[in-house]
Amino acid sequence: MFGNGEAVTHSACSNGSVQTVNGNLEEKLDELRLLMGKVDGDPLRIVGVGAGAWGSVFTAMLQEAYGGLREKVLIRIWRRPGRTVDRALAKHLFEVINSREDVLRRLIRRCAYLKYVEGRLGDRVLYADEILKDGFCLNMIDTPLCPLKVVTNLQEAVWDADIVINGLPSTETREVFEEISKYWKERITVPAIISLAKGVEAELGPEPRIITPTLMINQATGVPIENILYLGGPNIASEIYNKEYANARICGAEKWRKPLAKFLRQPHFIVWDNGDLVTHEVMGGLKNVYAIGAGMVAALTNESATSKSVYFAHCTSEMIFITHLLAEEPERLAGPLLADTYVTLLKGRNAWYGQKLAKGELSLEMGDSIKGKGTIQGVSAVKAFYELLSQSSLNVLNPEENELVAPVELCPILKMLYKILIIRESPVEAILQALRDETMNDPRDRIEIAQSHVFYRPSLLGHQP
Amino acid sequence: MGVVSNEYSNGSVQGCNSLEEKLDDLRGLLGKADGDPLRIVSVGAGAWGSVFAALLQDTYGQFRDKVQIRIWRRPGKTVDRATAEHLFEVINSREDVLRRLIRRCAYLKYVEARLGDRTLLADEILKDGFCLNMIDTPLCPLKVVTNLQEAVWDADIVVNGLPSTETREIFEEISIYWKERITVPVIISLAKGIEAALEPVPHIITPTKMINQATGVPMENILYLGGPNIASEIYNKEYANARICGAEKWRKPLAKFLRQPHFIVWDNSDLVTHEIMGGLKNVYAIGAGMVAALTNESATSKSVYFAHCTSEMIFITHLLAEEPEKLAGPLLADTYVTLLKGRNAWYGQMLAKGELSPDMGDSISGKGMIQGVSAVEAFFELLSHSSLNVLHPEENKPVAPVELCPILKTLYKILISREQSSEAILQALRDENLNDPRERIEIAQSHAFYMPSLLGQP
Numbered sequence: 001m002f003g004n005g006e007a008v009t010h011s012a013c014s015n016g017s018v019q020t021v022n023g024n025l026e027e028k029l030d031e032l033r034l035l036m037g038k039v040d041g042d043p044l045r046i047v048g049v050g051a052g053a054w055g056s057v058f059t060a061m062l063q064e065a066y067g068g069l070r071e072k073v074l075i076r077i078w079r080r081p082g083r084t085v086d087r088a089l090a091k092h093l094f095e096v097i098n099s100r101e102d103v104l105r106r107l108i109r110r111c112a113y114l115k116y117v118e119g120r121l122g123d124r125v126l127y128a129d130e131i132l133k134d135g136f137c138l139n140m141i142d143t144p145l146c147p148l149k150v151v152t153n154l155q156e157a158v159w160d161a162d163i164v165i166n167g168l169p170s171t172e173t174r175e176v177f178e179e180i181s182k183y184w185k186e187r188i189t190v191p192a193i194i195s196l197a198k199g200v201e202a203e204l205g206p207e208p209r210i211i212t213p214t215l216m217i218n219q220a221t222g223v224p225i226e227n228i229l230y231l232g233g234p235n236i237a238s239e240i241y242n243k244e245y246a247n248a249r250i251c252g253a254e255k256w257r258k259p260l261a262k263f264l265r266q267p268h269f270i271v272w273d274n275g276d277l278v279t280h281e282v283m284g285g286l287k288n289v290y291a292i293g294a295g296m297v298a299a300l301t302n303e304s305a306t307s308k309s310v311y312f313a314h315c316t317s318e319m320i321f322i323t324h325l326l327a328e329e330p331e332r333l334a335g336p337l338l339a340d341t342y343v344t345l346l347k348g349r350n351a352w353y354g355q356k357l358a359k360g361e362l363s364l365e366m367g368d369s370i371k372g373k374g375t376i377q378g379v380s381a382v383k384a385f386y387e388l389l390s391q392s393s394l395n396v397l398n399p400e401e402n403e404l405v406a407p408v409e410l411c412p413i414l415k416m417l418y419k420i421l422i423i424r425e426s427p428v429e430a431i432l433q434a435l436r437d438e439t440m441n442d443p444r445d446r447i448e449i450a451q452s453h454v455f456y457r458p459s460l461l462g463h464q465p
Numbered sequence: 466m467g468v469v470s471n472e473y474s475n476g477s478v479q480g481c482n483s484l485e486e487k488l489d490d491l492r493g494l495l496g497k498a499d500g501d502p503l504r505i506v507s508v509g510a511g512a513w514g515s516v517f518a519a520l521l522q523d524t525y526g527q528f529r530d531k532v533q534i535r536i537w538r539r540p541g542k543t544v545d546r547a548t549a550e551h552l553f554e555v556i557n558s559r560e561d562v563l564r565r566l567i568r569r570c571a572y573l574k575y576v577e578a579r580l581g582d583r584t585l586l587a588d589e590i591l592k593d594g595f596c597l598n599m600i601d602t603p604l605c606p607l608k609v610v611t612n613l614q615e616a617v618w619d620a621d622i623v624v625n626g627l628p629s630t631e632t633r634e635i636f637e638e639i640s641i642y643w644k645e646r647i648t649v650p651v652i653i654s655l656a657k658g659i660e661a662a663l664e665p666v667p668h669i670i671t672p673t674k675m676i677n678q679a680t681g682v683p684m685e686n687i688l689y690l691g692g693p694n695i696a697s698e699i700y701n702k703e704y705a706n707a708r709i710c711g712a713e714k715w716r717k718p719l720a721k722f723l724r725q726p727h728f729i730v731w732d733n734s735d736l737v738t739h740e741i742m743g744g745l746k747n748v749y750a751i752g753a754g755m756v757a758a759l760t761n762e763s764a765t766s767k768s769v770y771f772a773h774c775t776s777e778m779i780f781i782t783h784l785l786a787e788e789p790e791k792l793a794g795p796l797l798a799d800t801y802v803t804l805l806k807g808r809n810a811w812y813g814q815m816l817a818k819g820e821l822s823p824d825m826g827d828s829i830s831g832k833g834m835i836q837g838v839s840a841v842e843a844f845f846e847l848l849s850h851s852s853l854n855v856l857h858p859e860e861n862k863p864v865a866p867v868e869l870c871p872i873l874k875t876l877y878k879i880l881i882s883r884e885q886s887s888e889a890i891l892q893a894l895r896d897e898n899l900n901d902p903r904e905r906i907e908i909a910q911s912h913a914f915y916m917p918s919l920l921g922q923p
Contacts, residue, residue: 235765236764236765239763239764239765240765244760244763244765244766245760245763245765245766245769245891245894245895246765246766246768246769247768247769247772301704304698304704305695305698305802305805305806305807306694306695306698306699306703306704306705306802307703307704307705308801308802308805309705309706309799309801309802309805310704310705310706312801312802313706313799340768340772342767342768342771342801343764343765343767343768343771346764346767346768347764432704435704436704436726
């Protein structure tokens with residue numbers, strides 16, 4: 001405890017709270033506990049599922065904020081066991097530890113240091129789950145987190161959870177939550193689930209539509225969609241953990257989104273709430289599609305700001321065009337969507353992946369799960385959006401040729417990304433050719449097309465017409 | 466003729482035949498007879514004005530009987546010793562430039578200046594292709610005229626490369642020399658700044674309007690060319706898009722004439738809105754530079770800033786444009802590059818780092834005019850006027866539009882009234898009472914805000 005005063009601890013890696021323990025934090029926790037019907041002596045159980053960068057940071061932020069209130073809340077994170085840390089990474093981790101006095105002291109104090117020396121020397125194999133207990137995320141080695149309670153058994157992790165944070169890639173969400181549903185078969189209480197996943201899938205029959213991670217969770221577990229929320233926004237996980245000022249948006253039913261926004265909000269992490277779950281979740285996936293292309297353009301033109309701008313003009317107009325198919329009032333997405341896109345294009349692993357492909361340092365055959373980076377969600381999203389927008393049942397009128405075409409024909413960048421990343425019939429350089437096609441429409445024309453016709457298809461997001 | 470690929474060639478980068486055709490089309494449109502060359506004059510030698518003239522010279526300069534391209538700048542501006550030393554390094558590091566100067570017997574004056582034995586003038590180095598605001602990017606040699614009357618009296622096409630703050634003054638002088646003209650010239654303006662006039666009703670004065678008022682040339686003959694322009698990148702053949710806005714008679718043929726493989730020019734009829742948006746983005750570019758410097762290039766903080774400044778820009782477009790959504794993509798794309806790179810963002814960074822201060826003024830040696838500063842004042846004054854009040858959705862009372870634009874207000878306090886330091890921009894962003902930027906857009910879209918009088922329209 002901090003005695004009489006309301007002292008504020010500023011250390012980014014403190015084991016305790018970064019806000020006053022006596023005041024706001026305990027109040028916020030108590031409000032949430034009450035809403036979930038927790039009585040004294042029954043802690044609120046929050047579980048992060050999946051230990052990618054953002055999932056780990058999210059859990060660590062909660063641990064730092066609320067972990068000091070041990071009788072009222074327990075925070076843990078699940079990840080699969082058995083993932084080894086290779087020798088090069090172990091060496092790098094050792095350097096990180098030794099360069100950070102606070103981290104070094106903490107490990108020494110917890111008698112947890114020597115295994116890293118052994119790992120450095122190659123005398124011992126370290127595992128991702130054991131280093132995560134000490135706060136090292138395999139996808140974010142340079143940014144040590146606070147120590148976390150790590151559980152590698154999924155049943156033990158989630159069976160009694162009150163709040164589950166989905167930190168899995170969308171490509172693993174369905175599978176893991178189907179397993180979770182077995183352990184929840186006899187539950188009485190219904191948990192709240194917050195999903196951080198940004199990928200999407202396309203389902204083509206009986207009607208073409210997008211399957212979002214929250215819908216996957218709903219289908220896999222039977223938890224009502226009212227209890228499932230999406231948290232989106234720009235997230236360079238290491239920057240958020242280092243207290244860079246960031247905004248996020250929690251989307252879902254009103255019952256949960258407002259109290260959760262309040263609970264999650266911190267001085268440097270502002271959380272707004274929004275009722276439109278599906279559109280924001282889908283847009284989170286859409287921007288990753290174009291982030292890959294942005295990375296390619298940046299690398300191929302040696303970071304030319306002018307070429308980035310040309311790319312941005314075209315990709316934003318395609319995104320706006322696509323939002324007109326998916327949302328009833330798409331203009332309202334314009335500012336926030338493009339702002340999120342801005343950071344996703346600037347930095348982030350999808351843009352990084354595009355750069356590496358363009359430089360030849362990575363190849364498509366290596367797959368979309370990259371060591372040290374995690375899953376590149378944009379790749380599967382390219383496939384999902386392309387397949388969806390290629391369906392002839394969604395045809396729109398091409399104003400120049402005055403004929404019906406699939407929407408994807410008006411999205412040349414998406415088409416080109418599909419050719420580069422999925423069917424692989426075009427080299428990475430083709431992205432520049434797509435941009436430099438003189439017959440390409442002024443991006444403003446594409447927006448005008450979208451705005452001058454009624455394109456909205458409620459069925460694409462599973463809404464009832 | 467074949468296609469020449471050398472990007473520093475004095476000749477064409479396209480087949481001669483198609484270029485000559487484009488030139489002939491334009492000459493025909495302007496009524497030029499054989500033996501009477503088309504005269505194109507760039508007025509003002511900032512980075513973009515110089516690059517624009519150089520692109521035309523590189524492309525069409527070979528057709529000496531059909532077109533003459535020249536650039537006007539004021540005489541007498543000296544090149545300081547440090548810049549002369551740097552220029553000498555640039556010259557010596559570029560074999561093509563060095564060879565050219567030696568061949569033209571124009572090299573030794575740079576040696577003398579390097580040694581401090583001679584003072585160079587901006588107009589004399591521009592003849593050799595060196596723009597004072599863009600020393601690192603040598604251009605092709607240009608015909609430089611320092612007498613304004615001699616430069617413009619018989620011009621067919623005038624390119625306005627002046628800052629907006631000098632446009633009215635210079636074109637008023639030009640109108641004296643044009644008093645007895647028979648033909649009406651075509652004017653393309655590159656200027657991005659604006660002014661605010663508060664009488665008889667508050668409205669914006671754009672550079673094209675200034676030119677129209679100063680010279681009497683009809684608006685039909687005045688066009689605005691906008692788009693992201695990092696001048697040195699465009700000259701180095703980075704792929705770029707631009708948009709020429711104005712009356713149909715001229716904008717389509719000029720778009721065709723100006724278009725090159727690496728410089729795509731689209732045409733658009735909405736002159737006023739695009740010209741103003743070109744100015745608006747410079748306002749927020751300064752703030753972006755401040756945020757970048759204060760947060761050590763944090764992408765997360767840049768994104769927060771971008772969300773708020775784009776929502777303010779969208780809000781402002783709803784006051785100025787009848788169909789503002791159509792600006793969303795291109796406006797924000799231009800904003801993207803302006804925030805990333807460009808002298809307004811650079812200026813914001815320098816202020817935040819303490820390497821420059823507002824007292825030094827908004828014309829910086831080596832960079833040129835920072836148009837965003839005067840634009841902050843113009844937009845702030847305009848949007849502060851009580852006759853433009855809008856309903857504040859939370860407090861349910863009328864407020865001036867500027868009250869819903871906290872970033873613009875803060876930039877005004879930092880740059881104009883100077884009652885706050887650069888750090889205030891972060892405080893404005895981190896105010897927990899700040900509305901979700903989406904709400905600002907929703908406010909704009911849910912009410913009819915459009916005020917034609919702001920753009921001088923009925």
